[in-house]
Amino acid sequence: MSRPVEITSEIDPANYSEIIDVRSPSEFLEDHIPGAINLPVLNDKERAMIGTIYKQENPFQAKKLGAALVSANISRAIKNNLIHRDKDYQPLIYCWRGGQRSMSMATILSRIGWKTTVIEGGYKTYRASVRKTIEEQCSQLDLMVISGLTGTGKTEIIKQLQLADEQVIDLERLANHRGSLLGAEPDRPQPSQKYFESLLAQNISGFSSKKVTWVESESNKIGNIHCPEALWLKMKTAKMIEVTVDINVRVKFLLAQYPHMTASPELLKEKINLLHHLYGKKQIKEWCAMIDESDWEDFVQSLLEKHYDPSYRRAINNKQRTEVAQYELTALNESSIAELVQKLVE
Structure with missing residues (x-):
């Protein structure tokens, strides 16, 4: 039977x-x-x-x-x-x-x-459960945002916290994007908005409100993915730590993190040209000349000073976060990040 x-x-x-x-x-x-x-x-x-x-x-x-x-x-x-x-x-x-x-x-x-x-109820039942999980869980999270200028190792800190069995929301991993103009991952398309939310709901479904949940500071859009409103509102008012790193260290770190960009100068110039409405033809021409000359360190430093850092500071000023600590790193390597993570979890 x-x-x-x-x-x-x-x-x-x-x-x-x-x-x-x-x-x-x-x-x-x-x-x-x-x-x-x-x-x-x-x-x-x-x-x-x-x-x-x-x-x-x-x-x-x-x-x-x-x-x-x-x-x-x-x-x-x-x-x-x-x-x-x-x-x-x-x-x-x-x-x-x-x-x-x-x-x-x-x-x-x-x-x-x-x-x-x-x-x-099939998929419709499942989809409703995803929305419910995100709404209910995000409202209860004890969120701690890891903040800092571009190239301060925030993503690596998040990864180390996860290895330390901390509650972590790695938005960039879930979205397959590093969350900036140059953040697209080569040969790794972003998920749909709905599947991103499915992955997020799976990620946070078992989190305890009695433990800190770590998340990297992001805008409300990561590539083509929108951060769900419930999480975004929580991030805007969450507690925050800030990581600071000397700009020369940041430049070298970013060049090591984005080898696919320096290997594809024409693609990089296409992306830089998307900023013409913000900085005008003269600045775009200067950046493209640096790319053509493979003047990578000067290019990255100029892009940080004129685009990324001012954008970050404007974004931070629009949030109501409470900074609870600031940490200065003199190097961005595995041991320095592990040492910082140890301080964070103590």
């Missing part, structure tokens, strides 16, 4: 062997439960075709053709992806609304003998 399909509104990946998203690839790409695999019962082209037939021609014909396509795709998924799963396999399945697509897959998997569960 086959197992009945179970229905749940509680989404805890730890309770299941695997999470299967049966929506189309484009739906999955926009957002999905982190860690889920995509086994679409209809691909994008098939889904569009069935929808068109249903609306414009004959709903019954659409259902018959849809059933044939779904059956073939589920068969392929079992043969290619699930054939080696053992009898204790317990998948959690969802589609857009917890309807026909997820139940089609779930029914067959349960007939095999696997304990199969479907998310009630």
